[in-house]
Amino acid sequence: AKEAAPAAEKTFKVAMICDSSISDGGWGAACYNGMTAAAESRGWETAYTDAIDQSAYADTMISYCDLGYDMIFAPGNQYSDAVVQVAADYPNVAFAVLNGSTELPTANIMSILPNADQIGSIAGIIAGLMSKTNVIGFIGGMELDTTKSKLAHFTSAAQAINPDIKVVSAYAGSFNDTAKGMELAASMINEGADVFFGDASAVDSGARQAIDQANGDNVTIVDIGQPADLLGQNPCVVSSVVTDNAAMIAICLEKVETGTFGNEVVFGSLENGAVYLGKFNDALVDADMQTKVADYIKQLQDGTFGN
Amino acid sequence: MNEILRMEHISKQFGDFYANKDINFDVRKGEVHTLLGENGAGKSTLMNVLIGLYQPTEGSIYLHGEKVHIESPAQAVRLGIGMVHQHFMLVEAMTVMQNIILGDKRYKGLFINHDARRKEILELSWRYGLNVDLEAKITDISVGTQQRVEILKALYRGAELLILDEPTAVLTDIEVEGLYSVIEKLKSEGKSIIFISHKMREVLHVSDRVTILRAGKTIKTLEASETDGKELANLMIGRELVECEYRKAEATGEPVIELKHVSYNKASKHNGLNDVSLAVRCGEILGVAGVDGNGQSQLSQIVTGVTMAEAGEVVLKGCRVSHMTAADFIEKNVSHIPEDRNRMGLVGNMTVEENLLLKSTQNCAFCDANGWHLKKKAMRAYAETMRAKYDIRCQSMEQEIRSLSGGNQQKVILARELEASPDLLVAVHPTRGLDIGATRYVRDTMIEARDKGCAVLLISADFDEVLQMSDRIIVMFEGKVMGEYSGKNPPIQAISLAMAGK
Amino acid sequence: MQKTKLLNVLIPVLSILLAFVIGMLIILALGKNPAEAIGYLMKGAFGSKTNLANTVVRAMPLIFTGLSTCFAYRCGVFNLGGEGQFLAGSMAAITVTLLIGHEGWWVTIVAVLAGTLMGGIWGLLPGILKTWRGLNEMITTIMFNYVATLFMGYLYTTALREGSVPQTAPVPDTTKIGRIIPDLRITWGIVVAILLGVAIWYFLFYTSKGFQLRAVGFNPVASSYNGLSVKRYMLTAFIVSGAIAGLGGACDILGTQFRLISGYGGGYGFDGVALALIAQLHPLATMAVAYFFAVLRVGSTTMQVGTGVPTSVIDIIQALVIIFAVAGSSMMYLPKVRKFVMNLFEKKEAV
Amino acid sequence: MNWNLLSEVLISAVRMATPLLFVALAELYSERAGLVNIGLDGIMAFGSLVGFLVCFWTGNPFLGVLCGALGGVLVNMVYAFCTVTLAGQQIVYGMALNIFAPALASFIYRVVFGVSSTLAQATLMKTVSIPVLKDVPFLGKLLFDQTPMVYGVYLLVIVTAIYFNRTKSGLNYKAVGEYPKAAETMGINVVLHKYIACILCGFLAGMGGAYLTTCYVNTYSDGIVAGRGFIALAAVIFGRWSASGVLLACLLFGFFDAMQLRLQVGTDLIPYQLFQMIPYVMTLIALTIFGSKIAGPKSKGKPYYREER
Numbered sequence A: 001a002k003e004a005a006p007a008a009e010k011t012f013k014v015a016m017i018c019d020s021s022i023s024d025g026g027w028g029a030a031c032y033n034g035m036t037a038a039a040e041s042r043g044w045e046t047a048y049t050d051a052i053d054q055s056a057y058a059d060t061m062i063s064y065c066d067l068g069y070d071m072i073f074a075p076g077n078q079y080s081d082a083v084v085q086v087a088a089d090y091p092n093v094a095f096a097v098l099n100g101s102t103e104l105p106t107a108n109i110m111s112i113l114p115n116a117d118q119i120g121s122i123a124g125i126i127a128g129l130m131s132k133t134n135v136i137g138f139i140g141g142m143e144l145d146t147t148k149s150k151l152a153h154f155t156s157a158a159q160a161i162n163p164d165i166k167v168v169s170a171y172a173g174s175f176n177d178t179a180k181g182m183e184l185a186a187s188m189i190n191e192g193a194d195v196f197f198g199d200a201s202a203v204d205s206g207a208r209q210a211i212d213q214a215n216g217d218n219v220t221i222v223d224i225g226q227p228a229d230l231l232g233q234n235p236c237v238v239s240s241v242v243t244d245n246a247a248m249i250a251i252c253l254e255k256v257e258t259g260t261f262g263n264e265v266v267f268g269s270l271e272n273g274a275v276y277l278g279k280f281n282d283a284l285v286d287a288d289m290q291t292k293v294a295d296y297i298k299q300l301q302d303g304t305f306g307n
Numbered sequence B: 001m002n003e004i005l006r007m008e009h010i011s012k013q014f015g016d017f018y019a020n021k022d023i024n025f026d027v028r029k030g031e032v033h034t035l036l037g038e039n040g041a042g043k044s045t046l047m048n049v050l051i052g053l054y055q056p057t058e059g060s061i062y063l064h065g066e067k068v069h070i071e072s073p074a075q076a077v078r079l080g081i082g083m084v085h086q087h088f089m090l091v092e093a094m095t096v097m098q099n100i101i102l103g104d105k106r107y108k109g110l111f112i113n114h115d116a117r118r119k120e121i122l123e124l125s126w127r128y129g130l131n132v133d134l135e136a137k138i139t140d141i142s143v144g145t146q147q148r149v150e151i152l153k154a155l156y157r158g159a160e161l162l163i164l165d166e167p168t169a170v171l172t173d174i175e176v177e178g179l180y181s182v183i184e185k186l187k188s189e190g191k192s193i194i195f196i197s198h199k200m201r202e203v204l205h206v207s208d209r210v211t212i213l214r215a216g217k218t219i220k221t222l223e224a225s226e227t228d229g230k231e232l233a234n235l236m237i238g239r240e241l242v243e244c245e246y247r248k249a250e251a252t253g254e255p256v257i258e259l260k261h262v263s264y265n266k267a268s269k270h271n272g273l274n275d276v277s278l279a280v281r282c283g284e285i286l287g288v289a290g291v292d293g294n295g296q297s298q299l300s301q302i303v304t305g306v307t308m309a310e311a312g313e314v315v316l317k318g319c320r321v322s323h324m325t326a327a328d329f330i331e332k333n334v335s336h337i338p339e340d341r342n343r344m345g346l347v348g349n350m351t352v353e354e355n356l357l358l359k360s361t362q363n364c365a366f367c368d369a370n371g372w373h374l375k376k377k378a379m380r381a382y383a384e385t386m387r388a389k390y391d392i393r394c395q396s397m398e399q400e401i402r403s404l405s406g407g408n409q410q411k412v413i414l415a416r417e418l419e420a421s422p423d424l425l426v427a428v429h430p431t432r433g434l435d436i437g438a439t440r441y442v443r444d445t446m447i448e449a450r451d452k453g454c455a456v457l458l459i460s461a462d463f464d465e466v467l468q469m470s471d472r473i474i475v476m477f478e479g480k481v482m483g484e485y486s487g488k489n490p491p492i493q494a495i496s497l498a499m500a501g502k
Numbered sequence C: 001m002q003k004t005k006l007l008n009v010l011i012p013v014l015s016i017l018l019a020f021v022i023g024m025l026i027i028l029a030l031g032k033n034p035a036e037a038i039g040y041l042m043k044g045a046f047g048s049k050t051n052l053a054n055t056v057v058r059a060m061p062l063i064f065t066g067l068s069t070c071f072a073y074r075c076g077v078f079n080l081g082g083e084g085q086f087l088a089g090s091m092a093a094i095t096v097t098l099l100i101g102h103e104g105w106w107v108t109i110v111a112v113l114a115g116t117l118m119g120g121i122w123g124l125l126p127g128i129l130k131t132w133r134g135l136n137e138m139i140t141t142i143m144f145n146y147v148a149t150l151f152m153g154y155l156y157t158t159a160l161r162e163g164s165v166p167q168t169a170p171v172p173d174t175t176k177i178g179r180i181i182p183d184l185r186i187t188w189g190i191v192v193a194i195l196l197g198v199a200i201w202y203f204l205f206y207t208s209k210g211f212q213l214r215a216v217g218f219n220p221v222a223s224s225y226n227g228l229s230v231k232r233y234m235l236t237a238f239i240v241s242g243a244i245a246g247l248g249g250a251c252d253i254l255g256t257q258f259r260l261i262s263g264y265g266g267g268y269g270f271d272g273v274a275l276a277l278i279a280q281l282h283p284l285a286t287m288a289v290a291y292f293f294a295v296l297r298v299g300s301t302t303m304q305v306g307t308g309v310p311t312s313v314i315d316i317i318q319a320l321v322i323i324f325a326v327a328g329s330s331m332m333y334l335p336k337v338r339k340f341v342m343n344l345f346e347k348k349e350a351v
Numbered sequence D: 001m002n003w004n005l006l007s008e009v010l011i012s013a014v015r016m017a018t019p020l021l022f023v024a025l026a027e028l029y030s031e032r033a034g035l036v037n038i039g040l041d042g043i044m045a046f047g048s049l050v051g052f053l054v055c056f057w058t059g060n061p062f063l064g065v066l067c068g069a070l071g072g073v074l075v076n077m078v079y080a081f082c083t084v085t086l087a088g089q090q091i092v093y094g095m096a097l098n099i100f101a102p103a104l105a106s107f108i109y110r111v112v113f114g115v116s117s118t119l120a121q122a123t124l125m126k127t128v129s130i131p132v133l134k135d136v137p138f139l140g141k142l143l144f145d146q147t148p149m150v151y152g153v154y155l156l157v158i159v160t161a162i163y164f165n166r167t168k169s170g171l172n173y174k175a176v177g178e179y180p181k182a183a184e185t186m187g188i189n190v191v192l193h194k195y196i197a198c199i200l201c202g203f204l205a206g207m208g209g210a211y212l213t214t215c216y217v218n219t220y221s222d223g224i225v226a227g228r229g230f231i232a233l234a235a236v237i238f239g240r241w242s243a244s245g246v247l248l249a250c251l252l253f254g255f256f257d258a259m260q261l262r263l264q265v266g267t268d269l270i271p272y273q274l275f276q277m278i279p280y281v282m283t284l285i286a287l288t289i290f291g292s293k294i295a296g297p298k299s300k301g302k303p304y305y306r307e308e309r
């Protein structure tokens, strides 16, 4: 990458592109918040372009490059191709790909990779402890590898705690068909599911709505939010598995400033605090349960969970 | 004088063309006033202006002495003007009753009071002798009945002034008699009628006064009692009517086309054929007479391969062709002047030149390499020769053909169909809508083709045309051939009876 | 004659300008500087060699779907299935590439042929339904679009998936359609597109078959009376227009996108219809309008990035362009308007 | 399949059919007057945004629905002017609406909520259950425990059926779609009817859109309409341009969609995309089997000028 500019005056600029909307209350929002928080902490300027088609990924990034942006943040592996193409033409611009693969990084590309296994496991621990019906539900957006491993670890963690647990799961095939989320959740509730976890952005908010409707005034079916702390957004949210994108993005920004950007993957995990469990809804989870969850997460971190 | 309608200085322009120019016309209470004029003289246009369907370019209309501005047919209905259109305005998917009460604004209430309306309509139909089955769908009733429905529609709305646009064109003689009595009845009730026709006999029979239109202009208004057919005809055509007698030919050769017991859509009386046999030989014109809608369309389609017969045999120049398509017929040198030139004969959005060459672009004179390259120069040259030869009047050969006048459109079809020196020419209503000059031209050309040895099947609703041109005549009624007559000194009485199915 | 032709060009141009004026007013209302916005737009589309090239790259798929529309509509076939046929082409091309497992230029050719064929088949299906069962192609082609899109989803999430994201493996480097100039993204696909456009133009206006096809499109009844096989021409139009879109899909996947991915190909079909209609179904004009659409797309991306107006403003301007351009030309068919405009002309000439 | 599951599927089918039904009725009113409107998706998108906004601001879902419907009318006036007054091509303008209206909706949403990244949620319309009847096993929850909108749309189906089959005005309306010139000569104002048709179409399609954001999900997101307009278009053809037919077609689509989602939850073996194809493939199969013998109103899709021959 480029040598760090010696002049301290230079205001760095970072831009984010996103195929969904930044106000979707899910993935787009979390990523945008992550970027702005990180930028603020380091005094960067930000810009974003959201709700763009796949065919415009490259054009948009090129536009930012032409306008002198220092880093481009692409929150998803679906942007990898476009990033690789554009990065080759603009060696002086840094590109950070959230959830990018470990093979992706080059001289001006870095991957940011939160630990999906841990995220799934944390949700699984809560679900395994909380489910009374022994049926838990998972709704995915697209069959991303990260989503698949979240599902796998959600399942195995829950079953490690309660072997009778059955997982019902489905993919909505979309990140923004809210109505589909509702229908999927409704049918899972019908199958008896009482703890939900999802990885489908706006689809999840539909699911939460269906859960709230099924609950009425008495919350018996709950949802575990992600990737931001969603406590309070819906009555059914019991807690959230939070991914601290801001921390990881900030690492990238710092590397740009110091001229050490590139050829690297920034991992996010329980260990470095980029993945953590959000606050509990105390009305739904008693202190006893909360400590149990904390214990299991400790085990997870130690690598002793499930043994 | 109790004049109820006066139209002053009416002009109506379509594009650059004046369909009506400075027309003056009036109607008195309780009279039958005929508008007489050739095809395209502007009769229907004038009436459409009167009922507000078209807006006049200039001129004014007075009803009961008061100037009115008729903006829409709805207003015309309110003013007591009713019209039976030349091309019926019936919604096919609905029943007779529904068609009659359509747009009725006299009764309040949301729902249709079927019983009351039925009673009212039956009363009306009984009073004027207009029998119809109210529950029948329009598609299931005959053309004559459809017309009765149209008249009922107008009367039901309380029309004081009734316009009948060529009401007799689609009727048999007996039905025409029925119509006359309806007109008498209406007149006796003090209603006024505008009657449109170009048949002298009936004009003189029903009218009180006659106004003659020619080429969009009023020529003269006459008292019917003070004139005769000859004068009217001369005024209508604009010059002394030269009785034209074509020489009749007698053909003895092999039949070019032969139909043997052909049936198609047999059940239908109006658009089917029932066991039809006929033959056309080279060098003769076989005329098919009959009221429109007795299977003529189907006949013309079967002898040109557009549709296939359901039963029986079609033999063209000795080959069985019952299963061949229009393309094969064209290949076998059959030409066709179809009944509806705009819908079936021409591609309106293409140029005059392209329409002239519609059938022959695969011809090696106009293209190379199996149709993969058009010789534009050759096409242009050919089109220009045709323009000269057939006297096609247009601004340019690159003009869209829909902007040409009907007569010139027909000349384009004629040029296309006759230049191939066909063995068989099927001509359906070849002069419909043409002025006298164009009509003469078309007829002469067809006779010329016959004399060169072409077999001609002439289907026409214009009885006089069939009589004048045919060497033999057959009459069609409800899909059947009613009889065959010689073209020399044809037995007019017998033929018109046959046309009515007698 | 001259006047009509002039108007046919003038009206869309004026309409587009009007649409832009409205767009600029929106931008002004958002508190941004319209002049600056236009500047960004120009810079994005024409600012550098790379930008110019990007515009051409963006135009390529649009040219294909536009030409596909052009061909079908000229024959009276209202094919709205450009998108499905485009995707069918891409899917076939990538599937064949990945299944063959070898690399090289011959794979490219096989893949392009497979894409064209598959596009043709995807066009043939609604064609059969229309000629055999009389089903309205506007409905069936839309249904087939959905099926194609979902099938593509199946391919990239399951059948041909590679790696962590739902997407297929990329086309191997040596199988990609080559770039004309190595450091610009323009591929030989654009040459194919332009040649195809010229070929269609020649076919429609200078060959007998094309002549007949147009006749069928304008008036099927008269055509059948004049011995043309209407059903055969219509079926051909379905197949060929599908194949054109399919070829476009193949060129796009092998030259620009390299793999199937969620959201791929969205909107190309409808854009194709819109731009072909603006071009009044003239193949050469269709290519020009496709290029214009691409300018708008690429330029407006920079404009959005530069000014920070919402992306949807761009879509609004584009829709306005379509509405105004088409409304402008249909207005010309109204006798009153026509007369008025002609009068204007006459006056000008008189002066 | 157990009863409980069937009942769940049916309830979900009704829920999914309701917005479809609004929009299909919208198209029915449009096509009955001879106007084929393929811009339903666009109208719905705009309706859903307006409905959402009003509901979000006022907390009154009913007002939201009403305003959503009016928003739909507003957008459809573009179509009305271009196709009726300018006698332009109906397909083109329908498509233009599909590009224009969703973009406008998305634009307005962004302007209103800025770049704030919290999710705006509105209050949903409450279900009104009919006492006693709702406790009828199986049918109770299906028929008598729904939002007023659901009752409304079924009422509308009946009203529509009666309107077209029994009333004078309905007869005139149908005549406009069948043979506008004949209708004109009978004193029916064709242009007015066509505009009314566009108003009704915009109103109902807007309402269908607003239903999505005021009764179904409590958020607005771009792409929320998800092709429902096109399915509704197919439903009208499928239902042979009659109110009861449209009802059946929509219920059928709703059923397939609900089934599809249930099947997805049950199995992992078959890729979900294949399930998602079911509604479209079924439409194609059903259309192929029934053919299109009844082609609907005769003049549909054709522009009308009074002075044309």
Ligand SMILES: Nc1ncnc2c1ncn2[C@@H]1O[C@H](COP(=O)(O)OP(=O)(O)OP(=O)(O)O)[C@@H](O)[C@H]1O
Residues within 6 Å of the ligand: B014, B018, B019, B037, B038, B039, B040, B041, B042, B043, B044, B045, B046, B086, B166, B405, B406, B433, D307, D308, D309
């Ligand atoms: N809507 C129209 N647009 C353009 N030209 C028209 C239109 N209606 C009529 N014309 C032209 O105006 C002229 C007069 O037509 P009109 O129908 O009034 O004749 P007509 O006297 O009723 O003839 P016919 O005996 O055939 O009914 C014709 O040349 C016709 O081509």
Ligand SMILES: Nc1ncnc2c1ncn2[C@@H]1O[C@H](COP(=O)(O)OP(=O)(O)OP(=O)(O)O)[C@@H](O)[C@H]1O
Residues within 6 Å of the ligand: D154, D157, D158, D161, D162, D164, D165, D241, D242, D243, D244, D245, D247
């Ligand atoms: N959802 C419904 N619930 C109750 N009754 C209905 C419903 N839909 C239609 N009906 C009744 O069924 C009758 C027939 O309506 P239907 O919609 O079948 O007519 P249509 O199909 O529009 O007319 P046509 O048969 O001429 O096509 C109407 O009288 C109406 O009252």
Ligand SMILES: [Mg+2]
Residues within 6 Å of the ligand: B043, B044, B045, B086, B165
């Ligand atoms: Mg007339």
Ligand SMILES: [Mg+2]
Residues within 6 Å of the ligand: D242, D244, D245
């Ligand atoms: Mg019915």
